[in-house]
Amino acid sequence: xxxxxxxxxxxxxxxxxxxxxxxxxxxxxxxxxxxxxxxxxxxxxxxxxxxxxxxxxxxxxxxxxxxxxxxxxxxxxxxxxxxxxxxxxxxxxxxxxxxxxxxxxxxxxxxxxxxxxxxxxxxxxxxxxxxxxxxxxxxxxxxxxxxxxxxxxxxxxxxxxxxxxxxxxxxxxxxxxxxxxxxxxxxxxxxxxxxxxxxxxxxxxxxxxxxxxxxxxxxxxxxxxxxxxxxxxxxxxxxxxxxxxxxxxxxxxxxxxxxxxxxxxxxxxxxxxxxxxxxxxxxxxxxxxxxxxxxxxxxxxxxxxxxxxxxxxxxxxxxxxxxxxxxxxxxx
Amino acid sequence: xxxxxxxxxxxxxxxxxxxxxxxxxxxxxxxxxxxxxxxxxxxxxxxxxxxxxxxxxxxxxxxxxxxxxxxxxxxxxxxxxxxxxxxxxxxxxxxxxxxxxxxxxxxxxxxxxxxxxxxxxxxxxxxxxxxxxxxxxxxxxxxxxxxxxxxxxxxxxxxxxxxxxxxxxxxxxxxxxxxxxxxxxxxxxxxxxxxxxxxxxxxxxxxxxxxxxxxxxxxxxxxxxxxxxxxxxxxxxxxxxxxxxxxxxxxxxxxxxxxxxxxxxxxxxxxxxxxx
Amino acid sequence: xxxxxxxxxxxxxxxxxxxxxxxxxxxxxxxxxxxxxxxxxxxxxxxxxxxxxxxxxxxxxxxxxxxxxxxxxxxxxxxxxxxxxxxxxxxxxxxxxxxxxxxxxxxxxxxxxxxxxxxxxxxxxxxxxxxxxxxxxxxxxxxxxxxxxxxxxxxxxxxxxxxxxxxxxxxxxxxxxxxxxxxxxxxxxxxxxxxxxxxxxxxxxxxxxxxxxxxxxxxxxxxxxxxxxxxxxxxxxxxxxxxxxxxxxxxxxxxxxxxxxxxxxxxxxxxxxxxxxxxxxxxxxxxxxx
Numbered sequence: 001x002x003x004x005x006x007x008x009x010x011x012x013x014x015x016x017x018x019x020x021x022x023x024x025x026x027x028x029x030x031x032x033x034x035x036x037x038x039x040x041x042x043x044x045x046x047x048x049x050x051x052x053x054x055x056x057x058x059x060x061x062x063x064x065x066x067x068x069x070x071x072x073x074x075x076x077x078x079x080x081x082x083x084x085x086x087x088x089x090x091x092x093x094x095x096x097x098x099x100x101x102x103x104x105x106x107x108x109x110x111x112x113x114x115x116x117x118x119x120x121x122x123x124x125x126x127x128x129x130x131x132x133x134x135x136x137x138x139x140x141x142x143x144x145x146x147x148x149x150x151x152x153x154x155x156x157x158x159x160x161x162x163x164x165x166x167x168x169x170x171x172x173x174x175x176x177x178x179x180x181x182x183x184x185x186x187x188x189x190x191x192x193x194x195x196x197x198x199x200x201x202x203x204x205x206x207x208x209x210x211x212x213x214x215x216x217x218x219x220x221x222x223x224x225x226x227x228x229x230x231x232x233x234x235x236x237x238x239x240x241x242x243x244x245x246x247x248x249x250x251x252x253x254x255x256x257x258x259x260x261x262x263x264x265x266x267x268x269x270x271x272x273x274x275x276x277x278x279x280x281x282x283x284x285x286x287x288x289x290x291x292x293x294x295x296x297x298x299x300x301x302x303x304x305x306x307x308x309x310x311x312x313x314x315x316x317x318x319x320x321x322x323x324x325x326x327x328x329x330x331x332x
Numbered sequence: 333x334x335x336x337x338x339x340x341x342x343x344x345x346x347x348x349x350x351x352x353x354x355x356x357x358x359x360x361x362x363x364x365x366x367x368x369x370x371x372x373x374x375x376x377x378x379x380x381x382x383x384x385x386x387x388x389x390x391x392x393x394x395x396x397x398x399x400x401x402x403x404x405x406x407x408x409x410x411x412x413x414x415x416x417x418x419x420x421x422x423x424x425x426x427x428x429x430x431x432x433x434x435x436x437x438x439x440x441x442x443x444x445x446x447x448x449x450x451x452x453x454x455x456x457x458x459x460x461x462x463x464x465x466x467x468x469x470x471x472x473x474x475x476x477x478x479x480x481x482x483x484x485x486x487x488x489x490x491x492x493x494x495x496x497x498x499x500x501x502x503x504x505x506x507x508x509x510x511x512x513x514x515x516x517x518x519x520x521x522x523x524x525x526x527x528x529x530x531x532x533x534x535x536x537x538x539x540x541x542x543x544x545x546x547x548x549x550x551x552x553x554x555x556x557x558x559x560x561x562x563x564x565x566x567x568x569x570x571x572x573x574x575x576x577x578x579x580x581x582x583x584x585x586x587x588x589x590x591x592x593x594x595x596x597x598x599x600x601x602x603x604x605x606x607x608x
Numbered sequence: 609x610x611x612x613x614x615x616x617x618x619x620x621x622x623x624x625x626x627x628x629x630x631x632x633x634x635x636x637x638x639x640x641x642x643x644x645x646x647x648x649x650x651x652x653x654x655x656x657x658x659x660x661x662x663x664x665x666x667x668x669x670x671x672x673x674x675x676x677x678x679x680x681x682x683x684x685x686x687x688x689x690x691x692x693x694x695x696x697x698x699x700x701x702x703x704x705x706x707x708x709x710x711x712x713x714x715x716x717x718x719x720x721x722x723x724x725x726x727x728x729x730x731x732x733x734x735x736x737x738x739x740x741x742x743x744x745x746x747x748x749x750x751x752x753x754x755x756x757x758x759x760x761x762x763x764x765x766x767x768x769x770x771x772x773x774x775x776x777x778x779x780x781x782x783x784x785x786x787x788x789x790x791x792x793x794x795x796x797x798x799x800x801x802x803x804x805x806x807x808x809x810x811x812x813x814x815x816x817x818x819x820x821x822x823x824x825x826x827x828x829x830x831x832x833x834x835x836x837x838x839x840x841x842x843x844x845x846x847x848x849x850x851x852x853x854x855x856x857x858x859x860x861x862x863x864x865x866x867x868x869x870x871x872x873x874x875x876x877x878x879x880x881x882x883x884x885x886x887x888x889x890x891x892x893x894x895x896x897x898x
Contacts, residue, residue: 050508052507054612071507071613072508073509073512078509081504083499083501086505087506087520087524098519102515146505150509150510342705343707345701346706349701349702350706352698352716353715356715359730359772360718360719379742379745421624424625425621425625428618428619431614432614432615432618434615440626444625445889446889447633450878453833453854453877454874456858457870458643481628481629484628513617542723544836545835548836562840563725566729573734577730580729588721591718591721595717598720599781602781603822
């Protein structure tokens, strides 16, 4: 079981309110991603759940029981740190065995579980090495191994992939997702990377300045962002925001249109402008277009769309894909 | 990038440096040499530097006459005992300061440092009287207690600077892994801090070994460590240079060797981490 | 940052060290303070009586006190001067590329590990003895009258011995600091046309400031309480020529058994040390980042 409920939780460091009062339900078996820019409080929120920090006020329920004052060791949660936090003086086997040793399991059982975890994570050949002798990806796996042997109620991941190179990151992303499918255990995952959030999450929690901006499935957030912050944060490249006359016509203070929802044409369209930069990625082409009277818009087209710097193109938004926002940035 | 240094300049510098180093080291060298001379050769004019009849008789005499080995053991027990006791008290304190810093942490550290500035004579009489009345005078236990307190601030400071370099995540990971505070310190912090703890140990053994206020004032024959043992040569036996030299060589040799091993850590330890 | 649990644990874990040091400071110090107001001589047990500030009056008006105060300042100041100037020069020298740097370092650092009683006795007997010491022999070799160190320049002799013990310490710390100086800074200054002396003044010396502060602090702590060197060489004499405050208090209490007077002296020593400490702590407080 791994149901976690936050009720009216706040956190202050001195006089700074890092987490504003917030409620959050995390269901058993869910993969929840906390995402937001740096300093938004997502890591603090994770540490509150872990018990590494005290909440200033509010309640944390784990499986229906009040865990607000429970020390981290007793919360049955496992955490994978950004730095992996492996014990440098212990072998891989001992690292993975450490939580079991602390739980006082008999040696034979510890050995069995360590071997099983190592097999799952392809670490069998490295059991006698020290963390210092491993590559980044292997260290990451050891950290995960140390977490899974405990069979925790939930896994907490604190930006676990940020120290890996791009290729490895994609791999580990898949591995973690597979692990979740296999174990069906609650996972809470903190990242600043919206791609990780979109690809892995059952449920995304978008945070900004200590507040939850929106909670929802990746597609919900993509289709119906509640405000300009979420709209701008989710999706890549970023949504285009347009105010002024075009917004007023649509009955809003500001409208937003994603680059993939702009139809491109060489002949005619609602807006026209000059291409400043065109980025050819092969599968896609991203055009930065300086539209007269509107500003720079980003548009996506297929990979072989052959335009160059200085060409004039025409853009038309898909009507039903236009997001309308009021003067406070809230979606209408 | 390093530049090529003209060889001539390097040779000149080397000669000067070696000459000065030799002069600084000379008193120790001279003591060691003299310890192998006969008393007559030790005071001979002109002094003989290397060409004399080397003898070990002084060492034998020193051991027989004043029981060097007993004082040596006193020094070992007192310096090791006080350092280990200091570490046991200081490790938890340094853990607190390094990993759970509070507003007052800096104040407490500075206060601890300031106790080092309390002149020993300010508390000499009460300690002397307390020790006299509790039978601690001239006991190794008494000196272990005093030297533990004397060196405790330095031990806390040194450990603090070493602990501070250990990432807090790893201790938090241990906590998440279900470790109690005791296991966290015993199985995670201490093994990771072994190099730091070892150099703290080494430096404090050196300081305790050479401490020469309390050891001179609180001991007599029974528990006197080497500092007090050598002081007994101040007169009139000091005039027997060869024997004085043999006793001195034996008193400083162990710590000289330890000291050479620990010179890197010494800087860091004695400057409270301010110079690395 | 941490939780209430860990903060409570932290307080608990700090307690033994703090309590022990507090006891070590307060119990004996308040006893000293109390004794300093008593007529209390170990040779006349049972005769203790309250005499107010009499002990202080005697101690502070005793000519020995001023001699001791001056000697203490001269000793601390002299040794600091020699070790810091010498230490900077030696550190600069050892920072140069030289053959066998490791061995040179080991030779230079060695005196620091020699216990005070040994170094004092070795210097006193084998070097400074006016008849059979090495210095006497050298002097005679040049046709000079050998100096009777402990009769003619007793305090300077002790300063020399103590400076020999502490020069390695200063050198080692300054050398370590020097090695952490970014060589590109010096090269940039050289490119800017700064001659060696001004490079030293404007780049090296400021870089060493922190290390020098630390050397002053640490050495002062130890130098204020120089004791063994005096005990085994001159016993404070001739007269009071080499008596520092520490030695004076020792002599009063443990040689003359005048606990009251000695305690008053001890308190005076504590006050003096505190005055010095306030300056030093300010200096180091600025220089240590915690």
